[in-house]
Amino acid sequence: MVVMDVRALADEDLIPLMARGDARAFEALYERHSGAAYSLAYRMVGARAVAEDVTQEAFLNLWRSGAHYDRVRGSVRSWILGIVHHRAIDALRRNAVHAKRRSDDETAAERLEAPDKVEDDVARRDEAAIVRNAMDVLPSDQLKVIELAYFGGYTHVEISELLDSPVGTVKGRMRLGLKKMREALSHGAVET
């Protein structure tokens, strides 16, 4: 009997196997995406133990909700990172971490110190560079509201209080900034 190595399969083909209860298919997805997932969780919550909890919740959610994936709505990776993002926001809103961070003025990006082993995947590093370049084209006031919202888990209302800017201004900056970023990315060819 030929034993198929699931690690050779594309993400989209692993999902239906996992949805039927194949733990090896899940493991292959974990191997591929846990780095990006944990990095995002750590960047958002700023504490290793919480980042691990968030990553664990997100992957167990993936294991149990696999049948829910819809390829029309984006890649498997984006889907997984979307789950991590949701869980991290929950963790931020649950924990005092959020309240404590309210007092310091630094942006989510500035908080990051590399704590663990940095991934040595070259393709992944190139991709990060392309996204950072696209973020670099934004004026700082647009980048700031986007980072506070996405990585900080703040609502636009909280951000308007934090920055003492009208709600409409904050929403407008988010929209404009993302538009510019989208434009820059279309030149950098990053597949999300």
Place this chain on the structure above:
Amino acid sequence: MNGDHERWEDATGAYVLGALPDDERAAFEEHLATCAACRAEAEELRVAAQALPLSGPPVLPPPALKARIMAEVEREAELLAGARDTPGPERERPRRRWSWRVPMPAVALACAALLAGVVAGGVLFGGGSDGRRYDMDSTLPQASAELDVTEDGAIIVANKLPMPEAGKVYMVWIQRPGRAPEPTSALFTPRRDGSATASVTGDMEGVATVLVNQEPLGGSTTPTSQPVLVASLAS
């Protein structure tokens, strides 16, 4: 719908960043359903928002995390395989309407009634382990579920569970007497055949009721829909 569109035009960025407060997000999603322009823009901006998590220096998770996650996945995979091999007999289950906001005496009464139902149905004690097993009461036609409670958590094994509504998952809640339901991290969607497993980890001391309802994908901190599966735990 023009006035409506102008009102929402600036919300697309905040929406794809997950930065709209819950009530505003729900209202915006209603608008999205009717506004092709906003839908197109949201899809466009989502590409940028989805690239954001890739911008940071990639960090590897500790190997112990994988070990923990895989242990849980292997355990559930085994349970699931076991549940498939030995399908339980079809049983008609009493259906009950539940409300989260009924006054406490009513809850106590209903719990007593449910408990009686469970006892009459037979509380099964797990073979040799210290776990206790309960039938869950279901408001869904056909669906059935059992709850295994151990010292450090609980596992739900369900069958013939329908797919949740679009954008929703099933979520497990635990409730102690006289308290509001507490969220757990157990979110799940049934597999194609309607089978599902979910596990709750943590102290089950004093938990009187385990409930399952539908919530938006990331889960909620307070229930937003009626429970569909309910187990009352015998003390």
